[in-house]
Amino acid sequence: MYADSNRLIQILHNLIGNAVKYSDQGVVEVSAAVLGQRVEVHVRDTGIGIPAHLQDRIFDAYEQAAAASDTNPDGGTGLGLSITKKLVELHGGEIVVSSSPGVGSRFSFTLPLAGRASNQNVSPQAKETQPTDLHMPNMEFPLYIPGKIDEPILVVDDDYANLQSMINLFKLEGHSIVVVNRGQLALHELSRSSHFFLVILDMTMPDMSGYEVLKQIRERFTSFELPVLMLTARNRAADIKLCMENGANDFVGKPFAAEELMARVRSLTKLKASVKNARDAEIAFLRSQINPHFLFNALNSIAELCMDDPEQAEELTLQLSQYLRGSFDFKQLDSLTTLRKELELVEAYLHIEKARFGPRLHVEYDVDANLEIGIPPLVLQPIVENAIRHGLMSNFRGGTVKLSIKKATESWVNFTVEDDGSGIGDQKLQALLTPGAGTKGVGLWNISQRIKLLYGTNLIIESVEGTGTKVSFSIPAEPIKPTGG
Template identity: 45%
Template sequence: MTSSKEALEQLEREQWDLVIVDVMMPNMSGYELAQLIRARYTVLELPILLLTARSYLEGVAAGFLAGANDYVTKPVDPLELRARVRSLVEVKQSDEERLRMEAAWLQAQIKPHFFFNTLNSIAILSELDPPRMREQLLQFSTYLQRSFDFQNAQQIVPFAQELELVRSYLAIEQVRFGDKLRVVWKIDEDSDFYLPPLTIQPLVENALVHGLLNRIEGGTLTLSVTHDGDEVEIKVEDDGVGVAEERVKELLAGDRQTRRGVGLFNTDYRLKQRYGKGLQIESGVNRGMTVSFRVPKMQGTK
């Protein structure tokens, strides 16, 4: 690529591990391009390596202030360039692995109240409705199996695997809450695609716990999976209490002290790293909430 405009267009179309930017370019300097990239990606999401003929401190400082991770002076030594590229890419990959492991760890941390409430429901059903008790045990077994599945640390998994986890989770909660929880499934046929693991269940759990169950009468949760050209849109809607519009951005910040919202934050961050765009949230007080994201129709894992 020979221009900043072309570089920005490529960033919109594809996923990249590293950007190497020459400080001296036509129409826009490397510093300006780095600033535009940093407006969208963090230093861990997309590393920037600057090429500069100016090795004095002012030039180096300007590069770092613009958002560069590292720099190489020209004329470039091939061995040094390869070493710095390898180092930056490994840092990015390590951060991606950390996020995947965090998502799997969060899912594996079965919340005590959920665990005990499920066991209580099973105990009650054993007296009142043995067939439903057996069904509940099967759903709970599936939920635990999927929660502890080693594949949760992979980059992408089949949609069917994600759907199985969500169905088990909602089946368990529907036994507990009865008519307070109504679920609507709107899933296009032949939904055979891949997506990052543990991306849908955190959205469903957030809608249930923070939206519907904060209403005495409960409400309806809708999961939609719609094919749109080369993409698939996944949407989780609820008609619960919602949040004020000005608080929507806070939901994606995550509070690592209380762990509140960390599931949404992690999901949004992983989607942005892989596809360049994350969660879309629409909400309002007493207007429920809609959380959606899009993934390409890809086949196979990698």
């Protein structure tokens, strides 16, 4: 016959699954016969049957006749028959049902036979997309659908009917969604943004398997940072085991009921929200450690100038006031700032330090990145402070701090702070990255923890005693609107 094999499996799976679901005992029979240029397939059961007045409605997207049956009041809202009808029609076929309550049901569908003439019976949509995109008529991907809930859900499926059903469900719930039909497209979207709340991933894709996509997702995100809900038409124990072993949080068999899908989505979004709240609380705590640390050092620098140069001390006090207005925005304690604002804070700090250390301190900037990208507040300044106080000013000659911010790829930006100071030995370096190692260790350990919590990346420190130190990290190049301050 003339058909997409994966979609034919799904059609049969939906019909047989429906027959088994509503037949507590008895027979489920599948048969087929050639009738002229078509194949007719029948799925018959001896289950509860469907009342006559409901048989015209069972293929609607949110109807399931058994839900209204006295013999099965808990049938629920089904999507499988609606999806099945769409798939059959895209193949150029038809599907009908005949049923008697208490006797059983028979679903019959037709498909064209393979051959030159059969192509005439296939719908224009199916002809344009046959064979691999049979089920994706006139849809361009990725598809961005905004909603009241800002954090988007990434939906990855190559089945048009499934996608349409999920889009309708998530729109009703107010979710923002990004829809793709290929594994590579999903990975590309995840490389562009780290703010997805959940991924719904089909196990079977045209370009790569859902397992492969899942493995690559888990290389960057833990199961708590980005939950993944797998969709599978083959609800076998081995498939489910493989999903869970590769890092899936949960799975839903196809055809899925709307209530089950949304219940699992709600459960995973609650899990993600709980993890996010815990992470934000930790980030807020880490940030609160840095603010008094810098304030103490800056005030010391100004105090030393008060006797020798009161006018300059006054100017630096104004600089510090401007700095603090930007950094002590407690309403935005856990949010990102822009690179532009973070650089302004670094420059204000350096203005204070250069006034203190004079010609011993040199600063070089090499910035080639979008200044509106988001960055955690007070990440750069403590690294620069560490380079000055524990690198350059630990020797009499001073030295140079180089701040480099470069676009690494379309999606990532590299940050590097390098000094030509005294360097750090291995033992001292380990102490700097250990919590509770003293006030000198607060900055680098703190930043390392925040970057890891937010992006899953690491703070990299390279140092040679007597030569200098280089500290680098990478974050996503995601523009944001500037925060208040």
